[in-house]
Amino acid sequence: MGRPPCCHTAIVKKGPWTPEEDILLVSYVQEHGPGNWRSVPTNTGLLRCSKSCRLRWTNYLRPGIKRGNFTENEEKMIIHLQALLGNRWAAIASYLPQRTDNDIKNYWNTHLKKKLKKLQTGLEDTKASSNRSNNKRVPDKGQWEKRLQTDMNMAKQALCEALSIDKQQCSTTHPNLLFGPSKPYQPSSSASTSATKSTYASSTENISRLLQNWMRSPPKSSISSVHAHDQSLLSSNSCRNSESGSVDEKANLTPETSTLIQGESKPNNETTQGSLSLIEKWLFDDQGLVQGGEDLISMHNQELF
DNA sequence: AACCGTCCCAACCGCCTCGGA
DNA sequence: CTCCGAGGCGGTTGGGACGGT
Secondary structure (H helix, E strand, O other), X not given: OOXXXXXXXXOOOOOOOOHHXXXXXXXXXXXXXXXXXXXXXXXXXXXXXXXXXXXXXXHHHOOOOOOOOOOHHHHHHHHHHHHHHOOOHHXXXXXXXXXXXXXXXXXXXXXXHHHHXXXXXXXXXXXXXXXXXXXXXXXXXXXXXXXXXXXXXXXXXXXXXXXXXXXXXXXXXXXXXXXXXXXXXXXXXXXXXXXXXHHHHHHHHHHHHHHHHHHHOOOHHHHHHHHHHHHHOHHHHHHHHHHOOOOOOOXXXXXXXXXXXXXXXXXXXXXXXXXXXXXXXHHHOOXXXXXXXXXXXXXXXXXXX
């Protein structure tokens, strides 16, 4: 028997959000900043559950969300982070601040899962055939670990690159980044596709304008939250993650990966507080990434105090 | 043109965590 | 210490879009 739903009143509206509702929500958040979701429906007149408002904001209306196709780098990062963290989408999303956990989760379930499965079966097929022809053994654990290590190095590289890109973007705060879909949220942006969504797109453009004004003169609380989110990238969010357990037992890690990141498997507040989590240290370790890691450590510490 | 199957994503549901009373 | 409520998270689903027949 679970807790009754947060909104069990009969008048709660469900289903897709209309542009009008979006505008109501955005102007409320513009005025009061994100948070106190409980009061949003009553104060805005929205017939929506507070959860629904929060979700709509975090997954769609929040400034800085990048929409559309995932880049190869993002894809790689997701794959490697998923291997490290399991299905902890919020934690993974904290490494890709422009993507929402929902987006990442959807992308994983619809694209990457299949892709990996395909690759895996392809790999097994070639392995089986080469074993048959050469009568060779399956690569031993050392070789497997070597490959895994190579993969992880690639992940580190991808993360580093992505972070350096993000840093630049954060510093310039390009207006287009503040609100993704001036183009509708469709991978292929043909004229016909835009036309089909034009009514909504025009509305989102209005919201976009609202948000751009907001970014010029945001309320204090939202400055801190949005800015902190952009600035902290790894540190603040992953701080939260590491404090609540960087890698828990629920994460469906491969035994090999678990062994490699064994250090993180038991969250330890004493060691994680005031420094990057072991995972982050590991990610920034070697390959000349230490400097970047130190930058993040200092940023992280600044945020703590 | 109509139907059908598949894909994809926004949104919902239910459980968990954490902080305050 | 216990209870309660808000917020957060991950899994799941409804339905629109799209492609094939």
